[in-house]
Amino acid sequence: MNKHKERLGLKIPENYFRETKENILNKNLNSTDNNYSFSFYQLSFAAIFIFTLVYFNYPFLESESINFETESPIISTILLDEEITEEYIIDFLTDQVVSDVIYMPK
C-alpha cells in the first residue's frame, strides 16, 4: 500500500486501521441485538392480519343506510313528487321555528 503514499501522496493518520477496525466492530457487532429480521412469510401474515382487523372493524366500510327527512320541503318534493306551495313552506318553517325555540338549550 506504499504505492498510495509514493505515487499519489495519500497519507493516513497513525494507527488508523487499528482504530477504525475497533469502530467498525463496535458499530456492527454491538448493534446485533437491535436487528430484527422477518421472513417474507412472517411479513405477509402480519399484513393480512392487519388488513382483516381493519376491514372488519372500521365503521366507514359498512354500507350506510340513508335516512331522508321526508318532512323537508325539498326532499319531499323530490322523493314524493309533491308540489311546494307557499302554504306548505310557511307551515314547515313555523314548525321548525317552534321546535327550535322549544328545544333550544339555554
Place this chain on the structure above:
Amino acid sequence: MKEGALLKLLKNPGSKSEGFKLLVDLYQEKLYWMIRKMVLSHDSANDVLQETYIRIFKGIDNFKGNSAISTWMYRIAYNECLRFLSKESKLLRVELDISDSDYSKKLFADSYFDPNELSTKFHAILSELTVNQRNIFNMKYFDELKFNEISDITGININTIKSTYYLVERKIKKEINE
C-alpha cells in the same frame, strides 16, 4: 482461510461475529484505498468505509455467493462511493463520463495529502480523466484487481475496461517519462 470456510462462519449465527472480524481484518485496508481514491479526502473515505461495513454486515445473510465475497464487498464500497459523491455534488447521479472539476480542490483541501513530484504528475493526469476512466485505472493499477472483477464491480463491459485501462496506462507512462 478459504472463501468457503469464511462464508460458513458468516452464515452461521453462532460464528457470524468471528467471520465478520475476519472480513474486517482481510479487507478493510483494500476497501479503504479503493474508496479513498474515489472520494479523495481521508475523512470522507473513513465515513464511506464505515457505511460500507454496515451494509456488508446487514447484507451478508442475503449474499448468494454468485461472485467472490471480495468482489461483492468492493461492489458495495463502489456503490457507497457513488452515493457519497452524488450527495456531495447535490446531484441525483454522479456523471461518470466527464472529469471531476473539483478533483484538485478536494485533493489539496485534505490535510492527509502530502504531494511530491511524482504524485503531482500522477494527479495532473488523473484529474483530466473521466470518473469512469480514473476508477478503472485506479482499480487495476493501484488495487490490482482483475479485469473481470472490475467489470463485476462497475457493471462496465470487460472489453471497454481493457481498452480504457491500456489507453490511460499508455498516456500516464508517456507523460510521466517526459
